[in-house]
Amino acid sequence: MRVLSTFSGISAASVAWKHQGFQIVGYCEPSPFQSHVLNQRCGATSPKYLPAAKGFEAKKYSGITGGTVINFGDIEQITDDDLRALGPVDILEGGSPCQSFSIAGFRGGLSDSRGNLMLAFARLALRMKEINKLKLVVWENGKGVLSDETNGFGCLLGALAGGRPPVEPPGRGFTTAGHLLVGRPEEPLEEVTIAWRVLDSQRLGVAQRRERVFVVCSYDPAIDAGAVLFESEGEGWSAETRGGTEEDPAGSSEGRVGGLIWPPVVGTLNASAAGMSRTAGQGNELDFVIITHGGKVVRRPTPLECERLQGFPDGYTDVWFEGRPAEDHHRYRGLGNSMTVQAMEYIGHRINLIQAEAYPLRVAA
DSSP states (O other), X not given: OEEEEESOTTOHHHHHHGGGTOEEEEEOOOOXXXXXXXXXXXXXXXXXXXXXXTTOOGGGGTTOOOOSBEEOBOGGGOOHHHHHXXXXXXXXXXXXOOGGGSTTTTTOGGGSHHHHHHHHHHHHHHHHHHHTOOOEEEEEEEGGGGXXXXXXXXXXXXXXXXXXXXXXXXXXXXOSEEEEEESOTTOGGGOEEEEEEEEEGGGTTSSBOOEEEEEEEEOOTTOOHHHHHSOOTTOOOOGGGGTOOSSSTTXXXXXXSXXXXXXXXBOOOOTTGGGTSOOTTOGGGGGOOXXXXXXXXXXXXXXXXXXXXXXXXXXXXOOEETTEEOOHHHHHHHHHTSOOHXXXXXXXXXXXXXXXXXXXXXXXX
C-alpha cells in the first residue's frame, strides 16, 4: 500500500511499515534535524516548502543532499498539483503536534496554532480522497486531546467525515475508544467509518508507558475502521513477538535499555531531554531515574537507550547535522516527539490483515 507520511518527524512509520510491505511515497516534515534524519535514513529530499517562521531558515538544510522520496515540508503549502504528481495513495498517516493538548503545552487546544494543524491534516485527507483515491487515514496524538476544552478531537472527527459539524463528546470528554459510522443507508458507498483507541506502548513490547490516541478513518466501503483498531476474540497482538509476557508486557529491559535494573518500565519520553525537564503535574517524569548495577550510578537515559525505548534501531538518530554529529538534545527531541515503532507495527499489521480479508484476490495477486 502506498503511503503519504505527514508530521513525519524521524518517521516511526518508515521503520515499522517498510518491512510490512508499505511504500512511503512522500514525507511532510519541515524541522531541520528531523529532515536530516529523513534524508540520511529514509532517502528523503530537502523540504520543498518551509514555514515562514524563525527556525526554518534555508541555511539549516544545507547539509541535505540527494534524496529519492519527496519531503513536502510544510503541510499547509502542499498543492493539488503536488498531490496529482504522487498518483494513487492508499494511506495518509501522521501525528500532528500534541503540545497544545498536553499539560506541558498549557492545553491551548484549537486556540493554539499547533492544535489547528490537526484540521489542516483533515483537509488534506479530503483533498487526497478526491485526487489520490485515498482509502485510509491514520492519525496519532496525546491522550489529552480527548478532554480538550475546545473540542479539537470532535472537530477532527467531523472534518475527516467530510467536513461535517464537530462531533460532541458524550460527557466532559471522549472515551478512550470509539467507533463511528457516518453516512446514509441508501448510499453505502458514501459511508465513512472512523474508530479511535488509546494504545499504551508498554503493552506492545517496549519498556515505556506511552498512552497515545490512534484514529483510523476509512473511505473504503469494504474496510471498516473499527476492524482495524479492534480485534476479535483471540486475535490480539502478541507481546511475545516483541519479547514480552502477560506478567511483564514490556519484556525484560536487560540488554535493551543499557543494563537498566530500575525502573523496569520508564515514564513517557517527551521532547525536553527525553523527559528530564519535568513540568508541574507530570509526576510520571519522576520515573526517569536510572539505577545501574550495584546502585552506584543514578542518571538519565542516553539517546541510544531512548532509541530502544521508542523501538528504533540503535544509532538511528546519530546522524550528521550542522556539519558535525548530532548533539544529544536534538536526538532527545526527535525521539520524544516520535511515535513508538511498535505501535505503528501494530497498526500496519491490522491494516494488512483487514486488507487481506476485504480483498483476498488482490492481496494474493
